[in-house]
Amino acid sequence: MLNEQDPFSGYRQASLEARAASANPHEMVRMLLEGLLEELARAAGHMQRKAFEDKGKSINKCLNIVHGLxxxxxxxxxxxxxxxxxxxxxxxxxxxVSASVDNNPKALQPVVEVITQIQEGWANLN
Known part of the structure; x- marks a missing residue:
């Protein structure tokens, strides 16, 4: 379903689904790590704007990705x-969870650092 505010969202979603369907486990982990870092940035923005509903959705996506990893x-x-x-x-x-409860975007930074280090280590496996 296309989002009227973002006409390319349907294309991006289809592209992501196609990449995930053809990804081997190594590529899947790379995709999840990349997606997590992107969602962490969105969550921080939602926190800064006090967009609580969007923040909750973003944090939930982040948690789902972490649990998937x-x-x-x-x-x-x-x-x-x-x-x-x-x-x-x-x-x-x-x-x-702590960052979300406190609505503290700075509390997301340690997660960004950990995931970035994991991502760098994962990239070095090739």
Whole structure:
């Protein structure tokens, strides 16, 4: 469904869905990390404008992405890396909830930093 304020949203959504459908697990993680960073920026903007409903939707998207990343971890075979990522994702979830409750965009910065570091590490796997 196209958004009248953003006529390209339908195209972007279809493009994203096509990329996700053809992505291997490595690419999927990269896409999720990228999407999370974009949504964190949107959430911060919503907080600054005191757009509480949009902030809630954005934080919920962020939490869903973090939980999706966490669910992709292979805790049986991933060793210390999986355990550490699990802990980082748990920290990010708690920080997102805290930032939302306090409506504090600065409280999102530690999550941005953690996810950026994970993204950089993930990019170095290629």
């Amino acid at each position: 966490d669910s992709m971890l292979d805790m049986d075979n991933g060793g210390e890396v999986a355990v550490n990522l699990n802990r980082l994702y748990d920290y990010c979830s708690r920080q997102l």
